[in-house]
Amino acid sequence: MTIAQRISPCLWFDDQAEQAAAFYTAIFRNSKVISVSRYSEVGFEFHRKPAGTVMAVAFELDGQSFTALNGGPVFKFNEAVSLQINCENQAEVDHYWDKLSADGDENAQQCGWLKDKFGLSWQVVPAVLIDMLKDPDPAKSQQTMAAMLQMKKIDIEGLERAYAE
Numbered sequence: 001m002t003i004a005q006r007i008s009p010c011l012w013f014d015d016q017a018e019q020a021a022a023f024y025t026a027i028f029r030n031s032k033v034i035s036v037s038r039y040s041e042v043g044f045e046f047h048r049k050p051a052g053t054v055m056a057v058a059f060e061l062d063g064q065s066f067t068a069l070n071g072g073p074v075f076k077f078n079e080a081v082s083l084q085i086n087c088e089n090q091a092e093v094d095h096y097w098d099k100l101s102a103d104g105d106e107n108a109q110q111c112g113w114l115k116d117k118f119g120l121s122w123q124v125v126p127a128v129l130i131d132m133l134k135d136p137d138p139a140k141s142q143q144t145m146a147a148m149l150q151m152k153k154i155d156i157e158g159l160e161r162a163y164a165e
Helices: 017-027 090-101 127-133 138-149 156-164
Strands: 010-013 032-038 054-061 064-070 082-087 105-110 113-115 121-126
Touching: 010 017, 017 032, 017 054, 017 064, 017 090, 082 090, 090 113, 090 121, 090 156, 121 127, 127 138, 127 156, 138 156
Parallel strands: 010 064, 082 121
Antiparallel strands: 032 054, 054 064, 105 113, 113 121
16 A cells, blocks of 8 residues: 555544535645545444444545544544645635635634634635745834734735835
């Protein structure tokens, strides 16, 4: 067996793995569901899932491998782990923000972070923001940071105005 990617995230869902994989692969280019595995009667005393129900979905988002596991209600996503999307321009920021935040938690939106309808946290980050924050001029980076802290979805023009002040 060839290992395509040494490290890949496994996302734990109650019973929405297949729906989540379909949702995410519809948003990102170069994405697809690779395979779906199902629970059998073996191990029922542990997993408590009826035979034939979806156990795991292997999928790719823009070439990155993921697994979505239907593990039951034991664990929930939290902000300690998020997936970061590096965007080239405002159109990409808008696309990912609008798609991923649809039916998500509006209270969890700040500084480019959002929580999708499955509870998974994402960071939608324009590359220019990172460049501005790394500027050796502390005034420029601090002005950029102050502007970003006032935003939910990142607005590149707003960052550029703050950076230029």
